Amino acid sequence: MNKILLFLLLLLIVPLVPSVVAVGVSPPLAEYIFKPNISDSLHFYFRNNQDRDITLLANLSGELAHYAKITSRDSGLVKPNEKMYVDIDFSLPESIGESGWHSFNVVATELEATGGTVGARGQVVVPIRFFVQYPGKKLSLKLEANDAGVGEDVNFKIFVSNLGTEPVEKAKVTVEIFKGSEKVGEVSSEEFAVGVLENVKKELFWNSGTNSPGVYNAKATLSYEAGNEYANDSFRIGTFDIEVKNYTKEVGKGIVNKFFIELESKWNRNIENIFANVDVLKDGKTMTSFSAAMPTLAPWERKNISSFLDASNLNEGTYELEIRLNFSSEGMTNSKTVKGQIEVVAAKKETAVEEKIEKKEEGFAISKYLTTVNLLIIIIIVLVVINIIILIRKRKNEKERDTYI
Amino acid sequence: MAKIENFFLVSLLIAISLLVFILVNDAGKNIITGFSSFGTATTSVNLLEIASVAITGNIDFGAGRVDVTAINATLDSDEATVAGGTWNASLLPQYIKVENDGTVNISVNVSADGNNNAQGFIGGTSPLFQIKGKETEPGACVTLQTTYANVPNSTETPLAICDLLQYVNSADEFNVSAKLVIPSDAAPGQRNVTLTFSVSKV
Numbered sequence: 001m002n003k004i005l006l007f008l009l010l011l012l013i014v015p016l017v018p019s020v021v022a023v024g025v026s027p028p029l030a031e032y033i034f035k036p037n038i039s040d041s042l043h044f045y046f047r048n049n050q051d052r053d054i055t056l057l058a059n060l061s062g063e064l065a066h067y068a069k070i071t072s073r074d075s076g077l078v079k080p081n082e083k084m085y086v087d088i089d090f091s092l093p094e095s096i097g098e099s100g101w102h103s104f105n106v107v108a109t110e111l112e113a114t115g116g117t118v119g120a121r122g123q124v125v126v127p128i129r130f131f132v133q134y135p136g137k138k139l140s141l142k143l144e145a146n147d148a149g150v151g152e153d154v155n156f157k158i159f160v161s162n163l164g165t166e167p168v169e170k171a172k173v174t175v176e177i178f179k180g181s182e183k184v185g186e187v188s189s190e191e192f193a194v195g196v197l198e199n200v201k202k203e204l205f206w207n208s209g210t211n212s213p214g215v216y217n218a219k220a221t222l223s224y225e226a227g228n229e230y231a232n233d234s235f236r237i238g239t240f241d242i243e244v245k246n247y248t249k250e251v252g253k254g255i256v257n258k259f260f261i262e263l264e265s266k267w268n269r270n271i272e273n274i275f276a277n278v279d280v281l282k283d284g285k286t287m288t289s290f291s292a293a294m295p296t297l298a299p300w301e302r303k304n305i306s307s308f309l310d311a312s313n314l315n316e317g318t319y320e321l322e323i324r325l326n327f328s329s330e331g332m333t334n335s336k337t338v339k340g341q342i343e344v345v346a347a348k349k350e351t352a353v354e355e356k357i358e359k360k361e362e363g364f365a366i367s368k369y370l371t372t373v374n375l376l377i378i379i380i381i382v383l384v385v386i387n388i389i390i391l392i393r394k395r396k397n398e399k400e401r402d403t404y405i
Numbered sequence: 406m407a408k409i410e411n412f413f414l415v416s417l418l419i420a421i422s423l424l425v426f427i428l429v430n431d432a433g434k435n436i437i438t439g440f441s442s443f444g445t446a447t448t449s450v451n452l453l454e455i456a457s458v459a460i461t462g463n464i465d466f467g468a469g470r471v472d473v474t475a476i477n478a479t480l481d482s483d484e485a486t487v488a489g490g491t492w493n494a495s496l497l498p499q500y501i502k503v504e505n506d507g508t509v510n511i512s513v514n515v516s517a518d519g520n521n522n523a524q525g526f527i528g529g530t531s532p533l534f535q536i537k538g539k540e541t542e543p544g545a546c547v548t549l550q551t552t553y554a555n556v557p558n559s560t561e562t563p564l565a566i567c568d569l570l571q572y573v574n575s576a577d578e579f580n581v582s583a584k585l586v587i588p589s590d591a592a593p594g595q596r597n598v599t600l601t602f603s604v605s606k607v
Contacts, residue, residue, distance in 0.1 A: 024457025028509050028606035047455065049506065113599040116463030118482075118536075118583045120501045123603040124456050383419060 039091035048078040064104040137226040138164035145235035171224040213239040238268035457507030483582030500580035514563035529591030545576040
């Protein structure tokens with residue numbers, strides 16, 4: 001009885017040792033346009049989303065921290081699913097320096113750590129940012145180039161912001177497209193105006209036409225009254241194809257071997273229903289075959305497809321390999337055949353790095369499910385089962401006793 | 406028989422207590438989704454932005470010493486290897502899990518507490534204290550530091566281990582492993598370090 005209780009208590013105590021630390025803060029950011037002598041009050045909450053009490057600490061850091069102060073409590077014990085409210089007052093001087101961003105940070109730290117040789121704790125840093133406008137006209141430029149397929153339109157998203165104190169009347173963006181050092185295209189916007197502190201978004205399209213699949217560079221130039229701004233991005237033109245990047249090159253004789261084929265999508269959309277049929281040949285004669293399947297391959301994704309090669313009837317030596325791939329995307333289908341070689345050797349060698357990783361991660365996968373709640377549920381189930389057994393035995397004993405009396 | 410009845414009562418009490426504990430602690434986590442009623446009403450939802458991080462686990466290499474013939478020992482919590490020392494590699498692999506459990510994308514920077522870079526934490530001649538990220542959910546982190554990099558102390562520039570960690574549940578976490586090189590002339594004694602994972606909205 002005592003041993004059982006001790007065991008149950010141990011089960012109970014072990015999972016309650018904190019192995020998770022966490023902290024959350026809302027809002028996660030505050031931004032202001034700087035004005036001389038600006039002041040304000042800010043209110044944050046620090047959240048405890050764990051199932052135990054935690055101690056949270058608030059402090060201020062950064063360039064402008066000495067202009068701010070915490071007016072509420074700066075630390076405290078926070079109960080599960082509860083919040084600690086933190087108030088900050090700041091009062092900035094006439095000037096805080098050059099044009100651009102300046103800031104101080106509100107920092108929330110959980111004081112407990114996870115222990116061990118290398119333990120950890122969580123911290124959330126909330127920047128309170130102040131933007132000092134540039135004198136006169138000043139624009140900023142950001143470019144986002146999206147991937148596309150051969151013959152499709154490439155979409156360029158252009159973000160322009162006026163960071164100056166004066167409006168810009170005439171701005172224009174030109175995007176030049178390069179394959180390596182060769183210029184292969186150009187698109188331009190019409191002229192547009194950008195007001196003070198205004199953000200403008202423009203979209204330009206360039207048809208990739210017959211340009212070959214691969215990586216391209218886009219260079220955007222924003223011209224306006226005060227000068228030019230530049231931005232770059234790269235994009236890919238895809239083709240409906242899958243490339244075999246690698247496969248298991250060596251297998252053990254007389255055993256079933258795990259076999260990997262590393263595939264890379266060359267397409268800018270999902271590829272689905274990927275089937276690989278693999279033949280192992282000797283002098284053109286098929287010695288063994290197997291197949292593998294993969295439901296989807298995301299755009300440009302590189303992923304392993306795995307199956308098993310039965311080398312029971314293979315002798316040591318070099319064999320030809322033929323991998324036939326069939327795949328589809330949005331109603332289109334494609335297939336291709338890749339040829340290579342494979343060695344059958346006496347001793348089984350490691351077939352792929354991934355196999356080793358899978359084994360390593362097994363232990364971690366178990367610990368993932370070893371949560372406090374799951375353990376408590378298991379304890380309850382065990383106790384209920386024990387009780388049912390005790391009840392059944394008790395009734396059985398009573399029946400027997402009644403029979404004998 | 407009295408003992409059996411005692412056990413029955415004690416275990417029933419424990420079961421009920423545990424059940425209450427679970428219900429109270431997890432009511433907000435959608436384990437219980439009841440409390441519904443009929444009727445019509447206008448609903449407004451205000452989704453607040455929150456930057457939040459949850460860190461799970463630690464890396465514990467246990468006790469050991471550098472082999473008498475070795476100039477140092479190398480411990481790798483990801484490769485699950487110990488070279489040149491007596492630490493128990495079977496305790497490995499071990500990782501610290503970093504999860505974005507907020508509602509905004511975050512950057513993750515790391516530094517060690519106090520003076521605990523390699524020299525402060527381990528000491529001796531040419532010690533090494535490095536960490537790296539390991540992807541567990543594809544695409545969770547836009548740029549993850551996947552090769553070992555030196556851990557800075559609290560006054561040095563923090564290590565940017567992930568520039569953007571997403572908050573969507575299917576892709577919001579990664580693992581961190583540690584590598585130590587312990588020189589034979591490092592002073593003996595227990596070593597502990599705490600890594601601070603500092604996150605900000607991006």
